[in-house]
Amino acid sequence: MLDSGVVFCYTDLYMRWAFLLGIWILAEVGGYYGLRRLGLWRPWMGWITPAVLGLLIVSFLAGRWITLPLPTYKKLQLLGGGLFLLWLALILGKLVGGLWGLLTTLGQKPPTADFSEGRRATLQLLGGALMSLPGVALGYGYWRGRYRFRVETIEVFLKDLPPAWEGTTILHFSDLHSGSFLSPDALRPVWAEIKALRPDLIAFTGDWVNTFAGELEPFVADLAELEAPLGKWAVWGNHDYGDYIMGATRERKAKERAHLRHLVAAAGFHLLDNEAVLLERDGERIALVGVGNWSHWRRFQRYGDLKAAWAQVPPDTCAILLSHDPTHWEHEVQGNYPIALTLSGHTHGLQVGVEWLGWRFSPAQWLFTYWAGLYRIGEQYLYVNRGLGYIGLPARLGIWPEITLIRLRRHLDSV
Template identity: 45%
Template sequence: MVRWIIFILIYSLFTVYGFQAIKTVTKISWIQYLFIVVAIIVAGNFIYQFSIGSEGRVLNPAKSYAFGILLAFMSLNLVMVPILIGEDIIRLALGLYDKLFATKETFYMPSRRKFISTIALGLAAIPFASLLYGMYKGKYRFRVLDYVLHFEDLPEAFDGYKITQISDIHSGSFDNRKKIEYGVNLINQQQSDVIMFTGDMVNNKSSEMLPWADLFSELKAKDGVYSVLGNHDYGDYIDWPSPDAKAQNLADLIQLQKTMGYDVLLNESRFIERDGQRIAIVGVENWGKGGFKKAGDLKKAANQVNAEDFKILMSHDPSHWEAEVVNDDYHYHLTLSGHTHGMQFGIEIPGWIKWSPVKWRYKQWAGIYEELGQYINVNRGFGYLGYPGRVGIWPEVTVITLKKGSNNA
């Protein structure tokens, strides 16, 4: 109850400032009343959705939209409040000056300036519109990112080998079948040699994938579809009636992926062979820094792999790369990860800027990174979680082409 009281107080304060800006800019009463009505509906829906029964920390679609709409509305006020508070400080200072030094008998505080409120509203409209767009269009704005990576020790038979990576499907968040069909078709259109899925098929339960299993079963590649588990696949963010129920959920998810035609690597490895040469595909279970599950066992996963083999590692959380992979006795040529989603929010202009708040949490958070002659690609994710949208960080299908030789060749 205390948290709701605090929320209502803070929300009301921001809404009052927002209303003051609306009232200053326009004298049309119905617009002013509409702002108040919207504010009440947004807060009421958020409180209702987050007060009813919950299965865990991960948001279902209804809660996600309640959160997303609240976030958009609050962004409107969050931008306006500092500007209006700044104006209030100046107005107060002017009023005090007139009272103390201009010999005015009564304290008079200058009224708000329409110009300042208009500027505040204009600036606030940018994040507000962006967050609404992210929920309406951005979350399904799939894009294909192509990379070419050179390795001097790549087996010649694999020169030009194409890998399509997808990650973080989060099927429990989906709400538009046609858009997902488009995304799946886009993956197949790349006609890569192999498809690799790097974890988080669901938010909580294996049953979330059932309505979408037929679509993702259509993913095909000459050398197959490989997958690993992400932190959400274990069901750690939901309350289960018993440990057996939780274990059964994970077993069901693994079996479902196998039924879909995926080769699930649970701290295991596979070899892809061509013309008497081979590359190793190594897949670890989730291993993440901090409080994330550490079920990944790199040594166990690679116990059938030789040191001289060309190795591709699938590991959901990129923090694993720097913590254990880069300095391992084995040289892992390419690691494929996901997990960060690029926070589903940021600014990316190729060749100029790549920024998201998630960079303060993960050193490797999106795209290709290189260290000690080893590469990692952090996929920005196919789906979304929490905030039901994406702004600036779009859903991604990665295509990586392996080339023999150096970058200067």
């Protein structure tokens, strides 16, 4: 049934807000005492954060409960995202500055009594710099990071890849979240790059929109211009079912899905909804399988039916799976179905993290075992795309938006 999972999604939303509110309380308490000891606390610091949060809540409720024209709704989303970014920068600034104040004055009386003028000035200068760091970093993520598109290029060696498919390229992208962009101009450099790469096949792994099918309309013409001789293929993501429209009836959700299906077709993409197709090169075939959203976390939907899709795959056929959520590979695919390569998205790498000289960190790893990049267990591969768009936080920092060029190679044992 296509109405399952909605309650779980909003429960997750409330849990995340509860976590953020806990961080906020910690930041307010730590910030007040730590910054006060440094002499940096000002009265406006006490009311600015709840004031921004109040405006954020108003914008959130307005977007959920007031019927607005789609362009107005998108602008309201952008406003809400900006307020959330500002609120996050404020609480993180207080938290970092407060911790600095508490640590540097540990065991001391108030600084006016124990610190020399020079030491107090130095500590205040460093404290102010630390307080500003979250705002500067998130500001960069907003103004530049969310548009810092990059191309990831990888090779995957598949044991049962037919000889005719050696060197075949797949352009994989995911999580467009078209509703987060006010204009299609922002993504035109991406489409130009895809055209220049001239892939053999294009695969999109879900989340065309944030909430409403109409969000995709301004992007259809550009998507339709993308070409690949083996076709353009796609699956649904958790945002593509109309489930996040507050108070929507079953009929309204069905109408949204039908509209989105029409737009995806107009863009030239073939939607694989719990089904498989056989693709042929020089008389040799592989199976491309696509399923609806399936998450191990019950707060997200389980519309995918891999059993039904796999029944359409001939025995001993090299298979590639498109499945939006990487927990599907972890908990149902891996070890149970002989699928050589699975392409996923969904995590966004939480849009914030560090990837430097082989070392990686993101809060995403606290939530997902497989959160970005290429993974291998035995002869099965998973690639988790970091996403092209963004949602919630209108910024990316360290986890940049990507498109991925995957080159299929025959496993050495197959040669």
